[in-house]
Amino acid sequence: MRLSLAAAFLLALSLQALAPAQADEFTKADIDRWRSEFQKVVAEGRSLWTSDTLGTNGVACVQCHPNAANTHPETYPKFQKQLGKVAQLWEMVNWCLRNPLQGQPLGADDPRMTAILSYVAFERRGVTVAPGTH
Amino acid sequence: MSKLITRRSVMAAGAAGVVGSLTTLPISMVRLAFAGEREDFSFTYISDAHIQQIKGASFVRNWDMGLKRAVAEANLIKPESDFVMFGGDLAQLGKREEIDHGAEILSHLTPKLRCVMGEHDYYLDLGEYWSKLYGDHWYSFDHKGVHFVVLNSIIVNDDWTHHRWPTPEQRMLEMADLDNPNGSPFMVGEKQRAWLREDLSKIAHDTPLVVFSHSPLQKIYKGWNFWTDDAEEVQSLLQPFRSVNVIYGHVHQIQYNQIGNISFNSVMATAWPWPYPQSYAQAESQLPVLTVPMNRGDPFFERDATGWQLIDLHSGRVTARFQLWDNDLRTVAFDPAKGAPVDIAYQEPSRRRPPQSHY
Numbered sequence: 001m002r003l004s005l006a007a008a009f010l011l012a013l014s015l016q017a018l019a020p021a022q023a024d025e026f027t028k029a030d031i032d033r034w035r036s037e038f039q040k041v042v043a044e045g046r047s048l049w050t051s052d053t054l055g056t057n058g059v060a061c062v063q064c065h066p067n068a069a070n071t072h073p074e075t076y077p078k079f080q081k082q083l084g085k086v087a088q089l090w091e092m093v094n095w096c097l098r099n100p101l102q103g104q105p106l107g108a109d110d111p112r113m114t115a116i117l118s119y120v121a122f123e124r125r126g127v128t129v130a131p132g133t134h
Numbered sequence: 135m136s137k138l139i140t141r142r143s144v145m146a147a148g149a150a151g152v153v154g155s156l157t158t159l160p161i162s163m164v165r166l167a168f169a170g171e172r173e174d175f176s177f178t179y180i181s182d183a184h185i186q187q188i189k190g191a192s193f194v195r196n197w198d199m200g201l202k203r204a205v206a207e208a209n210l211i212k213p214e215s216d217f218v219m220f221g222g223d224l225a226q227l228g229k230r231e232e233i234d235h236g237a238e239i240l241s242h243l244t245p246k247l248r249c250v251m252g253e254h255d256y257y258l259d260l261g262e263y264w265s266k267l268y269g270d271h272w273y274s275f276d277h278k279g280v281h282f283v284v285l286n287s288i289i290v291n292d293d294w295t296h297h298r299w300p301t302p303e304q305r306m307l308e309m310a311d312l313d314n315p316n317g318s319p320f321m322v323g324e325k326q327r328a329w330l331r332e333d334l335s336k337i338a339h340d341t342p343l344v345v346f347s348h349s350p351l352q353k354i355y356k357g358w359n360f361w362t363d364d365a366e367e368v369q370s371l372l373q374p375f376r377s378v379n380v381i382y383g384h385v386h387q388i389q390y391n392q393i394g395n396i397s398f399n400s401v402m403a404t405a406w407p408w409p410y411p412q413s414y415a416q417a418e419s420q421l422p423v424l425t426v427p428m429n430r431g432d433p434f435f436e437r438d439a440t441g442w443q444l445i446d447l448h449s450g451r452v453t454a455r456f457q458l459w460d461n462d463l464r465t466v467a468f469d470p471a472k473g474a475p476v477d478i479a480y481q482e483p484s485r486r487r488p489p490q491s492h493y
Contacts, residue, residue: 070409
């Protein structure tokens with residue numbers, strides 16, 4: 001058993017030396033699929049962004065942030081003076097959900113939070129990443 | 135509130151720390167321009183309240199408080215303003231309940247109130263209910279030697295208005311989101327331009343002219359309707375006048391510009407601020423280069439980058455005193471030497487503060 005494991009390990013090493021690892025292989029079809037999966041989530045994010053039911057008072061994110069402007073995803077994580085600590089963008093999203101939208105916060109890994117953050121990042125694409133700035 | 139007790143203290147605060155302040159125009163210039171029956175006067179400008187019904191008798195508290203605060207403060211100005219303008223978007227979705235609730239708050243104003251039509255007041259019933267309360271969609275009046283014109287600049291083409299949407303509610307919702315690609319560019323339109331031409335034909339060209347519109351009568355960013363499609367045609371009707379001032383809402387931010395004889399000033403919203411269009415990285419926009427931006431809005435403070443305005447008209451030119459609740463006061467005044475509006479504190483790039491450039 002021990003021997004066969006060692007042999008398999010050696011075999012794997014020698015194969016790696018001969019060809020690129022399988023994990024690094026992807027095709028145009030893969031790229032297209034990943035892009036379309038991402039765009040599906042961006043579209044869900046846009047739909048949440050304009051939704052009057054994300055909070056409880058009918059206010060939508062888009063009312064203050066057309067095209068997700070003035071959200072500055074490129075500056076996070078950053079020191080948020082009102083929180084007194086370095087915070088991530090999802091924490092600010094939750095601040096907005098609780099206050100202007102008078103709603104409930106979302107978990108950091110809630111698919112709706114992922115959709116919101118994907119939409120915000122997509123609208124800001126091309127802007128240089130500048131963490132910790134304002 | 136401590137910053138705002140009387141008109142005099144407002145003026146002093148606006149002028150504080152400014153070398154060669156424009157708030158103290160040489161008195162001879164004022165007398166010369168307003169010789170005869172004209173005189174210096176001020177009016178109050180409140181705009182973009184976006185009163186939003188949740189259901190029944192409950193409304194979004196945040197937007198209510200902005201309008202209530204502006205009305206309360208405007209009533210404290212001494213000497214009293216000659217009149218109050220409301221610059222449009224009283225309602226969020228044009229509902230009768232929203233217009234009624236907003237009108238109830240505005241009804242506490244002591245000076246006479248006149249209103250401008252905004253797209254949020256219009257696209258549910260095409261301004262019918264608004265009209266019952268505030269009258270014509272466009273009109274003019276004269277006050278102390280100045281001719282005032284109010285335009286409805288948020289009209290779009292007939293197809294979009296009458297044939298595109300299954301219900302009036304859907305039409306209103308499509309227009310309500312600023313960045314909705316299903317929207318349509320605003321315009322004044324041919325019928326109203328013909329009325330304007332006729333209205334102005336009776337006015338001498340040396341009469342100071344003030345035009346109120348909801349959208350900018352200039353082209354800044356089409357994607358958010360910071361735009362009027364027939365702006366050039368409207369401007370050409372105004373250019374023959376020696377001193378023309380256009381004051382507009384809709385943009386929820388400080389903007390100002392000079393095109394020929396026409397000075398442009400925007401006003402703040404009482405509800406919420408909007409980012410400048412250049413902060414949307416995916417499209418080109420043309421904020422007037424003259425404009426020193428307002429501070430970047432910080433949502434942690436509900437009233438940040440919102441407020442109302444006291445407008446002085448002297449020498450036929452606008453001095454806009456922005457009454458800002460969570461920011462230092464700003465004043466944009468016409469500078470006769472430059473022939474354009476300038477911010478009396480922040481115009482020089484070296485005087486600007488970080489939140490005015492961090493977008």
